Amino acid sequence: MTFAARPAIQPWRRANKKRIWQIVAASVLPAILTGALVLLTGIDPALATVVVFLPSQLVLASLVGFSAYGRRGLGDAALVVLTIFLSAFVMVLLLSVLYSVLTEGAKAISWQFFSQNNVYVSGTTSLDYGGVGHAIIGSLLVVGITTIVAVPLGISMAIYLTQSQSKIKNLVRTVTQALSGLPSVVSGLFILSIITSGDFLTKSGFAASLALIPLMLPTVARVAEEALKLVPADLRYAALALGAPNYRAFFQVILPAAKSGLITALLLGLARVIGETAPLILTLNTNNGTSLNPFEGAMATLPTYIYSYLSSSFAPSQQRAWGAALVLLIVVAVLFGLARVLGRSKSLKTKPTNKKASK
C-alpha cells in the first residue's frame, strides 16, 4: 500500500476558542487583581499571592473547568492550580537558597580567596586578604581519609548483599538502612566519646574522618548495591558456566560492567559528607592557618569555616561565610554533576518501560 506523508494532527487539542479565552482570563485576571491590590494598598506581595491570587485563581479555574466538564472539570482544575502553585512555591524557596549563595558568595570569590588562608585575618579585615585555601585543603584531607575507608567497605557490603546467598542478607540491609538514619551530630558524639575515653585518639582531622565514616558508608553501600543489581544476572551465569570461580566472575565480568555505577556511589557518598558540619565541630578544632597533618592539631574545613563566620557581626566575615558556601556549593554540584553524567551513560536509574508505545 502506498502512503503519502501527511502531517499528523491532534484533534483532541483542537481548542475551543471560547475555552481558550476562559483559561486566559482565569489566569490573568487574578494576577491583575492581585497586582492592583498590592499597588493600591501596599500589602506585602507574598501575602497577597497566597491570600488573593491563589484563591481567586482557584475559583476562576474551577469555574472554567466546571463549565467545560462539569464536576470533574472542577476537581481537575483545582488540582492543576494547586499543584502548580505548591510546586512553584517550593521551587522559589529552593532556588532562593541557590540564588543567595551565588550572588552573595560571588562578592567574596577571587583567586586569592581560593588560595590563601586566614592566618593574618581578623573579623574586619577586608576581603582582599585571606581566603578558604586552608579550609579546602582541610576538607580534602578529612574527606579523603573517610573515603579511603568507607568506599571499599561500602562496596564490599554491596558485593555481599548482591553476591552471597546468606539468609541474613535482609538483616544486613535493614541494619545498613538503620545506620543511614544516624544523626550527624550523634556520629560526632560517638567519636568524641572515644576521644574522651583515653589517650589513643585526640581531636584531629583523623577523628573527624572517623566521625564521617558512619555517614558515608550507608550511601556508598546503597548506591553500589543498586549499581551491582543492574548488571544482568546472565553475565554472571555466563562466567560461571565457563568454569570461573565466583571471585573471578566478579572481578573480571561484573565489576567492569558496574564500574560507572560504583564511581557514582563514590561521588554521591563524597557529596554527602563533604558538607557535614556537626561531626566536625565536635571532633576537630578549627584553625586559621593551613595544616597538612590530619593526625594531630587543628584544621579548618569548609563547613566549619562557614559555621564559624556565620554569626559574625562584621560584614566582611559574613561575606567570607557566603564565599565559602559558594565554594562548597560548587564542589557538591560538580560531584553531583559527575555522578549524573556517569549514571546516564550506564542507566543507573531504571526507567519504567513505556507500555503506552504499543505494537
Added chain:
Amino acid sequence: MSESSVTKPAPVRRKLSAGPLSTGDKWFFRTTSIAASFAFVLVALVLIFLSLKALPALQNQGIDFIFGNVWDAGDDNNLIMQIGPMLWGSLLIALIGVLIATPMAISMAYLIVFMLNSRLAKVATTLVDLLAALPSVIIGLWGFYVFTPVADQWASILNKYLGWIPIFQVENPEYGFRGSPFIAGWIVAVMIVPIITSITREIFSQLDKDLINGALALGGSRLSVFRKVILPTASGGVVGGVLLGLGRAIGETVAIFYVLQISFDINLGQVLETRGGAVASWILARFGEATANEQSGLMAAGLVLFIITLIINSIANVIVNRAQPWRKD
C-alpha cells in the same frame, strides 16, 4: 508397565549449595561477610560507646532526664540535666517541617511525573536531586540571613489575623518571632522537601502504567485517578519517604542552630512563640564549655536522639516493605 504393590520411597532431597568454588572464593566471601558485618559493628559501637559515656548522667538524673525541664550546669557536682523541652522541641519542629514539606513534595512529584513533558521533567528531577544534596550548613546560612526576615513577616501576619487560634498566640508579638519553632520548622521543611520529593517521584514513576491506563480507560479524571489509584497504590512508599524526612528533621543540627533562640521552657504548641529548642542544637550549644560530667549528659541526649531515629527508620522500613507487592521491582 505393571503396577508394583510396593510404594517407592520418598525422594531424598540432596543438599545443593552455591558455595565457594575455590580458596580464592573462600577469601572473597569471607572478606565481604566481614565487611557486611561492619554495619552491625558500627551500630553496636555507637550504641555501646555512647551508652558507656552516658551512663553516669543517666544514673544520676534518672527518668527525669527525659521528662524533666531543668538544665543547671552551674555546680559541677550537682548537675541537673533534663532534656524534656529540647526533646519536645525537636519533635515539634520536625513535625512542623514534615507538615509543611509533605504537601509540597507530593505536589512537586505529581507535577514532574504526570504533568511535565519529558524534557522539563528531567530538568526538574535533576534540580530536585541536586538540592537534596545541599549541605545543611548552607541552608543554615540562607535561613539565618535571607529567610528569617521573610518568615518573621509571615509569622507576624499569622499572629495578627489568626492569633485567636491558640497555636498562633504569642505573649509579646512586638518582640518579633525569630527563634520560634515556626521559623525553624520552615527551614527544616526546606531541608527535607527535596528528599521527600525525590522518593515520591521515584515511586510515582514506578507505578505500573497499566493501572493508570486502566483507571483512565474507565473514565477517570485527573483528580479521581490521583485520589483513588495513584495515592493509595503509592501510599506505602510515600509514607516511608515522609518518615525518612522526619528522621532527618529530628536530627537536624546546623540548619536551625542559629535560628533558634534556645530557651528552656517547653513550648507546647504555640509555634510562633520564641521559646523552646532542639536536642541536636542544644548538644552543639553546650558541648564547647561542658565539663566531663556535663558531657556525659550531652552524650545521653545524643543516645536518646539516635534511638528515636532508629525507631523511626525501622518503622519506615516495615511500612515500605509491606507495600512491596505493588511495587514493580
Added chain:
Amino acid sequence: MSSLSTASTLSSEDISVWFGERQVLSDVNLTFPANKVTALIGPSGCGKSTFLRTLNRMHELIPSAGLSGSVFLDGEDIYGEDFDAVTVRIKIGMVFQKPNPFPTMSIKDNILSGLRLSGRKIGNAEELVETSLRRASIWNEVKDRLNDQAISLSGGQQQRLCIARSLAMDPEVLLMDEPCSALDPGSTRRIEETIKELSSSMTIVIVTHNMQQAQRVSDQTAFFLADDNTPGGVVEFGATEQIFNGPIDQRTNDYVNGHFG
C-alpha cells in the same frame, strides 16, 4: 435487573496514526456493527493495538501521538467537539492484555471503581456488583469473598474481574486487547465463552494473535499488515468464515495458513 444500554455501531474512517514524525497506520476504514464481535488479527507490530487505542481515545495519552481521520459512534465523531475523552471512555470500555485490577481495592470495590473514578452515581451497589460478575462468568467463584483483595485471585480470575469492572460501566462497545494472551487455556476458554454471551448486549472488538480464537469468537475479522518501514493498514476485512476459508488477498492467505507471523 436494570436495563442495559443498547449496543452501538462503531466505525473508523480514514484513520491514520503517527508517533511523532513516524506514521504507523494508514487509512484504516472499518465498521464494527452493533452486537457483533470483530477480531483484529495480524503479525506483531503492525498497529492493531495502536488502532484499538484510537477507538476509545487512549491513544492521545502518548505525548507524541498524532492522528487523522474520524471514529464514529452511532454516527457521531468521538473526536469531535461534542465529545470529550472521558465521555468516550465511559461508553467504550477496554480490557487490557495483562490483568490490571487495582491492588489496593477489594473485588467489590474494583467492580465499582469505574463508576467512582468517572464520578457517576452508583444506584444499587450490590445488585450492580452481582450483575457485572455474573455477566463476566465469575460470580459463583467470588460471591463469598467479595471483600477479599482483588490480587488474591488467579490470573484468569483477575482478567474476568477486569471484564466485570468494565461491564459495570454499562458500555456500548467493549474493546479487548489480547485479553487472553497472558492466561492459561482453561481461563482462555471461559473468557471466549463470556465474549460470545456479551455480544448480545454490546459490540465487541478484540485484538488477538490467536487465529483459532479469532475463528471461535468473531463474526468478522480484519487482517492488519505492515511492511518494513511503511505504515500498517488493513489488507482484508470481511466475515470471519470468508477470511479464514476463502481469503481474497494472497497475503491474508499466507498469514492464516501460517506461512509467516
